[in-house]
Amino acid sequence: MDRESGVGLLRAACERLRGQGCARAVAPLDGSTWFGYRWVVETSEEPPFLLEPRNPLEYAGWAREAGFTPWQTYRSTLHTAHVPDPRAAELEARFARLGLRHPVPRTLEADLRGIHALSNAAFVGNPLFSPLDWPAFEALYRPLLSKVPPEWVWVAEDGGRTVGFLLSLPDPTQPGTLIAKTLAIAPGREYAGLGRWLAECFYRQAFGAGFRRVIHALMWESNRSTNLQGHGRVIRRYALFAREL
Template sequence: MTKQLRESAGARANLYSNGPEWDGAATATIGEFKCESPEEGAALLRSICDEVRMQGITRVLGPMSGNTWHSYRLVTESDGTPPFLMEPQSGSHDLAAFESAGFSPVSRYVSARVTPEAGIGPDPDLMPGIEIANWDGSAPEAHFAEVHALSTRAFAGNAFYQPIGLDAFLALYMPFVPLLKPDLIFTARDAATGALQGYLFGIPNYGHGANPDTVILKTYASLRHGLGHHLAQAFHLRARDLGYAQVIHALIHEDNASADRSRRHGGEVFRRYALMGRVLDD
């Protein structure tokens, strides 16, 4: 993944020329965007789009640092609470700059908070042959290699998905290993074979200090319908038992089952985000 710095008066960004497909078309992406005013930001974005058009690319996404494995989305609404750990952040002029440069939302997301007790629902239907347990904290490289293999299958149908190699995946996640609490990381395995069928990754919100009272439900994925519900139930039960006051349902696509489940459990949306896109050949 190659990035190229682009700067102008009052604005800067990185251009990535090999972004994920958008409706079957190749894209470039714009990441690490900063601007001092909407006008200066929009001018740089328009200049980058002109450059991309000259390369024969007709779709641009942003903010996105190359692909969805890295930072992407901008904040469109917020209640002003401080950012949580690993949350994308936006400058005060970013949204206006993208809109002025002809970008519009192509995908929308939310983060919501809920008490652990509210996040616990009725027991989900039994799933014979599945065993849910915590990661024991050992052999982190082997653990995340399994997570990588499952993720590449579970996320393959998602919009804007682009595969990532194991080495690049480990480079993203291994630095967080010292922060991880195995009690908040769950695996679901085939009882007969031991094969990983799903996982859930939670982490304390260290963005608010060393001993936070909030925990983040960051990511979960599975290969079997309904398994995510089991993993989320186990997570909220554990968050309650560990004494956390709040759970953050982080960066959920607003149209997926996780967002619906969060709403049904009283999730209070405190931040909204968008991935912006522009079609250059319209």
Template sequence: MKKQSFHIDGAKVTVYLDGPAWDGKPSATLGAFSCKTMQSGTSVLAQAISFVRDQGLNQIIGPMDGDTWHSYRFVTQTDGSPSFLLEPGNTPDALEVFKKAGFTEISGYFSARVPVVKTALTTPTATTDFTIEAWNGTHPEALFDQVFNLSTQAFARNAFFKPITRDDFMAMYMPMVPMLKPELIFFARQPDQTLAGFLFGTPNYAEGPKPTSAILKTYASLSKGAGQHLAHAFHKAAAAEGYETAIHALIHDDNLSAIRSASEGADIFRRYGLFGLKLNG
């Protein structure tokens, strides 16, 4: 990963020169951005933009730590409720610095919450195309190997997708294994036992050792309807485990899951944006 970091007193940013395509063209990304003042943030961002231009690129995406497998997005709206586990965060100044530099929102996302007793009652139509099973908690390397294979297929259709190596994927996710709760992780399997989809849920440990909310963090499927069945299994399990609230985390505004979240009566409490800048000349 080609990158260069810039620092000014009270501000920093990292430029990734091999970011994902935007509108079919190569882009740089700006990640790890922070600033203590608007002035320092503006200065360090100007350095980063100048560097990108000097490298012959004229599109920049941010904030993004190189790709969508890593941290990206700014919080753009919030009701002030506490951050949940693994949620991106930023100061209002950071967002304003990007906007003043000419960045505009190119993709929107949201997080919503809903009482699990409400969603657990909504049973999807039965199917023989796949079966839903919870992870038994064993062989995590084999688990993540399957998840990697399905993720690279399912997410390849997403905007700003960039492939990642299996080794890099494992390096990111294997350290999370001690935090995983098997009863909140589900798989959809076809009759021949091939993987049709997966869902990763986790307790919201940001609340402390005994959280009352569970996060529907990530799911992907290659079979129509698998996502709805996986989500139902998650909500039902969360209710059985005594969680009060489900957090539907970081959903793209145009995703089918956004429609499903709304239909389940989930209330949006945070919005996020990914921003872009096209340079002239």
């Protein structure tokens, strides 16, 4: 697609939405944020990683020309060493009562259902969030989890209830690279700091297992979890664009 076609398509879509009574247009969005959204707006020499959005950088310029501006921003960071969390001992003691484990085949069904419930609760404050029902969630995540080595998925439980999870996966296109894809923690002050503790466990294990690179992927820049990326180098930035109609 060339510039003229891209800008024209966005403008035509906005006209159609305006005619249907819509007040705002958002791009790109493949139905909901459970599926493809965000455009790459800034990059580096680092190659694309598994499950990352891919688009020509020109798309952002075309969106601006069609009247869109960045509405929400995201980033991915690269870590090449484990920098121990100074609060690690405190966090370990605080969450010692929780069960922290990796899924195994006999627990996969229960783990999927726990992750589904937690995701719908934990992400409710994210822009454009909409709940995903169990059949759609299962169709999306079961194939993914079946391909991920279980030691790279963490589930935290409190009295049998899933209160945290971290999903990561090795990148087959970049040997020695591990991608931290999704981190979710149950709402409430009771679990404040659990995401930080899961990240510490993750980095310890990743670099201890010989991975040389960890990519903390596609984090919303308004989310407190971006604090977990403090020692990483930003390798990509993304944006979700919007315009009033």
